[in-house]
Amino acid sequence: DQQVKQNSPSLSVQEGRISILNCDYTNSMFDYFLWYKKYPAEGPTFLISISSIKDKNEDGRFTVFLNKSAKHLSLHIVPSQPGDSAVYFCAASARTNAGKSTFGDGTTLTVKP
């Protein structure tokens, strides 16, 4: 029973275009949703987060949208750059169990020059 799902294993976009990565969740107790970026042979690094009481959070080229009724969130990268090529993980946590994060399987983004 996977509580956080990323249904697209891979995504390829042209440099300068928008990248949209999607994530679905099933647990209504999740309070926070985060995106992490991972390059090969490195640990994941935090990218952006959103609280369940918000529907949008923006940080530079990165925007996360949350649709709580649909239990769906998405990460938009505009404009996409070749350096954005990495694996992106969606993660969720609940305030009542803040030490525990649940991750999706990841989406490999390739940005072509």
Place this chain on the structure above:
Amino acid sequence: NAGVTQTPKFQVLKTGQSMTLQCAQDMNHEYMSWYRQDPGMGLRLIHYSVGAGITDQGEVPNGYNVSRSTTEDFPLRLLSAAPSQTSVYFCASSPPGQVSGANVLTFGAGSRLTVL
């Protein structure tokens, strides 16, 4: 600041051997956790700790032990290695006071374990 340090980076074991993956953080983070990543899969939580002396099981705890005697260290022990434990292991920590905010994890670089 070293952040989260994991050792060793690579290890090959034979079935039945035991070993400890070390994890240390120098950021005074209360929360620490261990994840494993298998090919094509996400990060699955093995064990986690919300403070010294406190540990709990994650999604895939079988075959692993942890202890948290200090804030800085959170070693992961494989009691009797099995080929199914071949994976990349990541240790992570997050700062105190996260109960009111997002649990932002800082990860180590990973330890690649192969069990023959």
